[in-house]
Amino acid sequence: MTRATRDRVWDAVPLRSIEQAGERPAGEGHPLDLGHLDPATEAQVLARLLSRDFDAWSEAASRVGHCARPIRLHGSSQTVDARTGEVLSSFSSADSPLGVLHVRCGNRRGSECPSCSRLYAADTFHLIRAGVIGGKGVPEQVGENPLVFATLTAPSFGLVHGTRGGRACRPFTTKGQHRVCEHGRPTVCHTKHADGDELLGQPLCRDCYDYESHLVWQWWAPELWRRFTIDLRRTLAKQLGVPASRLAELVTVQYAKVAEYQLRGIVHFHALIRLDGPKTDAGFAPAPAGLTAALLARLVEQAAAGVSFDAPPLHQGDVTRRLRFGAQLDARPIAAARRTDDPDRALTPEQVAGYLAKYATKSATDSANTDSPHARRLRATIVAIVDRQRAEAAANDQPMAEHPYGLLFKWRHMLGFRGHFSTKSRRYSVTLGQLRRRRVRYERALAAANREGRTLDVRDLDDLLQDETEETTLVIGHWTYAGTGWDTDGDTELAKAAAARAREYAQERARARKTPCIDQFDRNEREGD
Ligand SMILES: [Zn+2]
Ligand SMILES: [Zn+2]
Ligand SMILES: [Zn+2]
Secondary structure, eight states, X not given: OOHHHHHHHHHHSOOHHHHHTTOOOOOTTOOOOOOOOOHHXXXXXXXXXXXXXXXXXXXXXXXXXXXXXXXXXXXXXXXXXXXXXXXXXXXXXXXXXXXXXXEOOOOOOXXXXXXXXXXXXXXXXXXXXXXXXXXXXXXXXGGGSOEEEEXXXXXXXXXXXOOGGGSOSBOSOXXXXXXBOTTSOBSOBOOOOOTTOTXXXXXXXXXXXXXXXXXXXXXXXXXXXXXXXXXXXXXXXHHHTSOGGGGGGTOEEEEEEEEEEOTTSOEEXXXXXXXXXXXXXXXXXXXXXXXXXXXXXXXXXXXXXXXXEEEOOSSTTOOOEEEOOOSOOEEEEOOOTTOOSOTXXXXXXXXXXXHHHHHHTOOHHHHXXXXXXXXXXXXXXXXXXXXXXXXXXHHHTOOGGGSTTTTTGGGGGGTTOOSOSEEEOTTSSOXXXXXXXXXXXXXXXXXXXXXXXXXXXXXXXXXXXXXXXXXXXXXEEEEEEEEESOSSHHHHHHHHHHHHHHHHXXXXXXXXXXXXXXXXXXXHHHHTO
C-alpha cells in the first residue's frame, strides 16, 4: 500500500474523541501505521476503503473507540420513565450505521485490544490518582493522609539471570557453593545482560530450580496478600496500643494493588497503602496526628516481613511449605499534593498512578516470555502435578474439585497465578463502575448535544462527573448475540491503526496541556524522566 493511500485512510477515519473536544482533527504528524500486512489483509483494507459503506463502517468503529474485537448485537431497547412508564426514547440495532450494534469487547489486555485496554488503564489511572490527591468525587484532603508505595516480591526459588543494574549477572558463588552445580552447569555468570536479553529471568540450571515451590508460592500469593492486610492492621493496632477489634475507631487502611509478572514468571505486588482516619460513611477521614508516612512505611515492612502461610502439600509424600514474601521488601513514603516533607522523593503521585495503571493491563503473556524454556517447564510441572493429583484422587475415590490445587491446571496460562491483577479496598477511591457510569452519562449528553446541533460545554463535564443522582429512567431491552469481531482481518487492522493514531494524538494533547492522564505518563516513561 502506498503512503498516499494510507494517508487517505487516515484522513477518512473520523476521530470522535478529538471532535468531541471541539478541536480540529490533526491529520499531519500522525500517519496511519498499518504495520506489515499480508497481501490478503491489504486487499481487505483496500476493499473496505473503496466500499460504499465505508463511512458507516468508520462511524461504527469510532463509536466503539476502534475496539479490535467488538461484540455484535441485534435487538432493540426502550428508555422508560421509571415513575410514569412513559417511553422516552427507543433504539434499535437497525438504526446503527451497519445495521448491527457494536459494543466494546472490554478486554483489559493490551495484546488483545489496544483500545479497550487503554480505556481500562486510563480509568485505573484516574481511580488510583484520585486516591492519592483527590478528584472524581474524592476529597482533596485525602492527599494529607499518610501514603506508602510498597513492593512485595516472591522469594528466590533458584538462581536466575538478571540485569543487576548493568553489573555482571552473578560473578561470585555464595559461601560453600561450588562453581558448577550437580548437573554440571555453572553457578556463576559474568555476562552484563542488556534489556531484552532472552536469558533474563531464566534459571542458571533448570534442574536445580525449585519449580514446585515456585508454583505453590504463585498459587497462594493472593492468600499471602490477604494475610498481609490482616497483619498490617494488627501491627497498627499494636503501635496505637488498642485491640485490633477497635482499630477502625481510630484508623482504616486503604489500598490499591496490582500484580506484575517478573521475568522469572512469578508475580510480585505493587501497592499504594493509605492510612485514613476512623471509619465513616463518607470515608477518607484525616488520619490522627503523629501517624506519618515514614512510620506507616516501617509498619508495612514489618508486617510484610512477618507474614507466613503453611501451604498444603501438592501430593502425597510432598512437604508442607511455609510461604513468605521475598527479602526484597520495599515500602517508601509518597509525598502527595501539599506535602513537601521529603524533597528527595523519587516518585510523584502521577508516576505512581501511572505505574500501577500500566501493570494492571499486562498479563503473563505481555510481561514474561511465556514461550521460553523456563515458562514451558513451569507449565510442564503443572501438568505433572495435576496428573499425579488425579491419579491419587482416583485411587482414593476423592473428587478433584475438593483438592486445594484442583484448579491449578485451569490457570496454567497464568503460570499458576489465580488472583486479580488489580484490586483495591472499598474506600480507596472511586470505583471503575462509577467511572464507567459517568462516561455513559457523558456520552449520552454528547449524543444529545450533537443531535441538537450544539456543542457540549467542557465545563459541564465536572458537574456530570459529580452527578450521582438517582436514576429515574429504566432501560428495557432485548438483545441477541450476533458474533464477535469485525468482518475481516483488514477491518481489524484498520480499527487497530485508528486506535493507535488516537492514542498518539492524545499523548500529544496531554503534552501540550500538561493535563494528568495515562498518556502523559506513557510519554514521560518513554523519555525516561
Ligand atoms: Zn475492545
Ligand atoms: Zn547471567
Ligand atoms: Zn543444576
